[in-house]
Amino acid sequence: MMSNLTGAERTTxxxxxxxxxxxxxxxxxxxxxxxxxxxxxxxLAFFGVLFFIVASALYSPEPVxxxxxxxxxxxxxxxxxxxxxxxxxxxxxxxxxASQLAWPDLRFEGAWSGFGRLRPVHxxxxxxxxxxxxxxxxSYHIMQRTSRARMPGQISPWFVLLGFNLFCILAASxxxxxxxxxxxxxxxxxxxxxxxxxVWVVYFILYMRTLSRRNEPHIYVANWYYxxxxxxxxxxxxxxxxxxxxxxxxxxxxxxxxxxQDAMTQWWYGHNAVAFFLTTGFLGxxxxxxxxxxxxxxxxxxLSILSFWGIVFFYIWVGSHHLHYTALPHWVxxxxxxxSVMLLVPSWASAGNALMTLNGAWGKVRDDATLRFMxxxxxxxxxxxxxxxxxxxxxxxxxxxxxxxxxxxxxxxAMGWVALITFGSIYALTPVLWRRETMYSWKAVEWHFxxxxxxxxxxxxxxxxxxxxxGLMWRTxxxxxxxxxxxxxxxxxxHPYYIARAFxxxxxxxxxxxxxxxVVMTILHVPQKAPELDYPTSSEAMEPALPAAE
Amino acid sequence: MDISHEWxxxxxKSFGLFYLIALSIxxxxxxxxxxxxxxxxxxxxxxxxxxxxxxxxxxxxxxxCR
Numbered sequence: 039m040m041s042n043l044t045g046a047e048r049t050t051x052x053x054x055x056x057x058x059x060x061x062x063x064x065x066x067x068x069x070x071x072x073x074x075x076x077x078x079x080x081x082l083a084f085f086g087v088l089f090f091i092v093a094s095a096l097y098s099p100e101p102v103x104x105x106x107x108x109x110x111x112x113x114x115x116x117x118x119x120x121x122x123x124x125x126x127x128x129x130x131x132x133x134x135x136a137s138q139l140a141w142p143d144l145r146f147e148g149a150w151s152g153f154g155r156l157r158p159v160h161x162x163x164x165x166x167x168x169x170x171x172x173x174x175x176x177s178y179h180i181m182q183r184t185s186r187a188r189m190p191g192q193i194s195p196w197f198v199l200l201g202f203n204l205f206c207i208l209a210a211s212x213x214x215x216x217x218x219x220x221x222x223x224x225x226x227x228x229x230x231x232x233x234x235x236x237v238w239v240v241y242f243i244l245y246m247r248t249l250s251r252r253n254e255p256h257i258y259v260a261n262w263y264y265x266x267x268x269x270x271x272x273x274x275x276x277x278x279x280x281x282x283x284x285x286x287x288x289x290x291x292x293x294x295x296x297x298x299q300d301a302m303t304q305w306w307y308g309h310n311a312v313a314f315f316l317t318t319g320f321l322g323x324x325x326x327x328x329x330x331x332x333x334x335x336x337x338x339x340x341l342s343i344l345s346f347w348g349i350v351f352f353y354i355w356v357g358s359h360h361l362h363y364t365a366l367p368h369w370v371x372x373x374x375x376x377x378s379v380m381l382l383v384p385s386w387a388s389a390g391n392a393l394m395t396l397n398g399a400w401g402k403v404r405d406d407a408t409l410r411f412m413x414x415x416x417x418x419x420x421x422x423x424x425x426x427x428x429x430x431x432x433x434x435x436x437x438x439x440x441x442x443x444x445x446x447x448x449x450x451x452a453m454g455w456v457a458l459i460t461f462g463s464i465y466a467l468t469p470v471l472w473r474r475e476t477m478y479s480w481k482a483v484e485w486h487f488x489x490x491x492x493x494x495x496x497x498x499x500x501x502x503x504x505x506x507x508x509g510l511m512w513r514t515x516x517x518x519x520x521x522x523x524x525x526x527x528x529x530x531x532x533h534p535y536y537i538a539r540a541f542x543x544x545x546x547x548x549x550x551x552x553x554x555x556x557v558v559m560t561i562l563h564v565p566q567k568a569p570e571l572d573y574p575t576s577s578e579a580m581e582p583a584l585p586a587a588e
Numbered sequence: 589m590d591i592s593h594e595w596x597x598x599x600x601k602s603f604g605l606f607y608l609i610a611l612s613i614x615x616x617x618x619x620x621x622x623x624x625x626x627x628x629x630x631x632x633x634x635x636x637x638x639x640x641x642x643x644x645x646x647x648x649x650x651x652x653c654r
Contacts, residue, residue, distance in 0.1 A: 106642060106644075107641055107642070107644070108641050108642070109641065109642065182642070183635065183638040183639070184634070184635060184638065186638065186642050186643040187642050187643070188642045253642065253643035254631070254634060255627065255630075256627050256628070256630070256631040256634075258631050258634065258635060259631070260635075326635060329632070329635060329636070330635055330636060333636065334636075335629075335632035335633045335635075335636065336632050339628040339629065339631060339632040340619045340620060340628060341619075343615070343618070343619040343628075344615065344616065344619050347611070347612075347615040351608065351611060369597065470639065
């Protein structure tokens with residue numbers, strides 16, 4: 039990795055790491071006695087390790103080959119491994135908190151290990167750690183390939199990838215210490231939020247600079263999805279995290295918003311995190327890896343453009359469906375509900391476009407578990423977007439809201455759609471990135487597929503059952519007009535479903551562990567394969583790999 | 589001008605509606621513009637073989653005869 043950096047780049051990296059370590063030291067000193075001080079030491083250790091890694095290779099030989107001849111894949115490789123490590127950690131946390139609901143003794147009496155602190159570690163671990171790293175890594179791969187251009191620099195991709203992981207570490211370690219803004223999927227406190235803004239702006243500039251160097255006349259649609267992910271997540275993150283720190287030496291801050299405005303801002307953010315973090319970026323993955331793996335162009339490119347703009351314009355309005363029957367003005371609730379229902383059209387257009395692409399390649403879907411991951415992801419995308427539109431309808435929401443049905447819906451999307459398309463993409467990407475003949479074990483990919491699918495189905499069905507039972511129990515009245523069941527009655531009724539849910543999650547976690555093992559074994563033990571195509575382009579082939587520009 | 593709640597509701601319900609309709613028409617026209625069909629087809633096919641590295645400037649002495 040270091041051997042691909044020039045001397046000047048190593049010096050820059052060392053300077054950045056040294057500066058970061060100083061900030062960490064300042065945080066540790068200023069925040070002494072507060073969780074911020076602990077975070078200071080974490081920042082110091084993080085940048086200190088990076089500093090010494092770079093310093094130890096500062097004077098090793100510099101790269102000699104012409105780097106303009108190849109894509110820069112080192113950060114992509116590290117990003118894939120980091121994504122899988124976060125997957126295992128985040129999903130383990132998920133299984134743990136799910137088990138705590140079934141067997142509360144699994145809390146082990148610690149303040150740090152209670153459900154309220156570990157749950158955000160699970161959600162941030164899988165959404166940001168696993169999903170975010172996978173998005174950053176695949177975006178590096180896709181933006182270079184579709185632009186036929188190398189990334190403009192070699193420092194900024196590392197800065198984005200490692201800086202994002204520092205944010206994830208600060209977030210997760212903060213939750214365990216009780217640091218939280220109490221905003222769902224935005225729990226991290228003000229200094230971590232500011233750091234993420236810096237990282238994200240560099241990410242956006244890196245993406246735009248790569249696109250501006252492109253040798254293709256048209257920007258492939260996957261890039262549109264990735265760009266919307268980067269741009270809108272920046273807007274959402276900045277607005278929802280506007281807050282005033284209680285002091286510059288402590289973690290606590292107070293949101294700029296209050297009351298129903300706070301709720302609306304949070305769920306405008308929250309649902310668009312689902313939209314622009316968990317949907318558009320992963321649709322970018324789908325639009326690139328599914329056609330590539332199937333060996334067929336996307337069924338309708340025009341439809342992909344229409345559904346892109348449909349998703350972008352409709353999604354941004356739907357957040358208020360999280361606040362049905364609250365103090366939020368009725369017309370805003372109705373607006374969110376209406377846009378949620380309309381959203382089904384572009385969502386199904388995307389899912390249908392993906393499945394129609396496979397028409398004529400169903401033999402491959404049967405034989406190739408990697409392509410089957412992607413196919414099943416498109417199916418779950420279609421199912422969970424239908425369910426989402428349905429649940430956003432106010433009277434349906436009256437039954438489903440605050441119950442496990444919502445949890446089941448989220449996991450149909452997160453496990454069935456987001457995780458499956460990510461695993462499929464990782465299996466497609468690993469042999470290409472490391473230039474290996476194939477994955478280490480195809481049987482392991484099959485095992486992973488069936489574990490992931492059965493885990494998701496068990497999870498979602500148990501949550502449907504428990505959610506609808508909860509919703510019905512909470513609205514059952516006696517003849518005298520009082521509630522028939524207490525909350526504890528409904529909790530007792532949930533017990534078997536909570537066990538089933540933890541088991542489904544365990545199957546899914548097992549699959550993720552197999553994936554990490556398989557990827558590592560592929561890197562270590564599968565023989566190298568010379569690329570079939572003229573890579574890098576040599577003039578002796580007597581033909582250009584590509585006309586330079588059309 | 590006083591920006592009240594009523595003003596915002598009125599603005600959302602009038603301008604919001606028309607800008608969304610205008611955008612829909614604009615995007616549909618772009619997606620189905622006949623002369624862009626070739627460009628979209630090329631883009632859709634371009635990803636199928638893209639592991640040959642970044643596109644290179646061809647040096648003049650190496651340019652093959654056509």
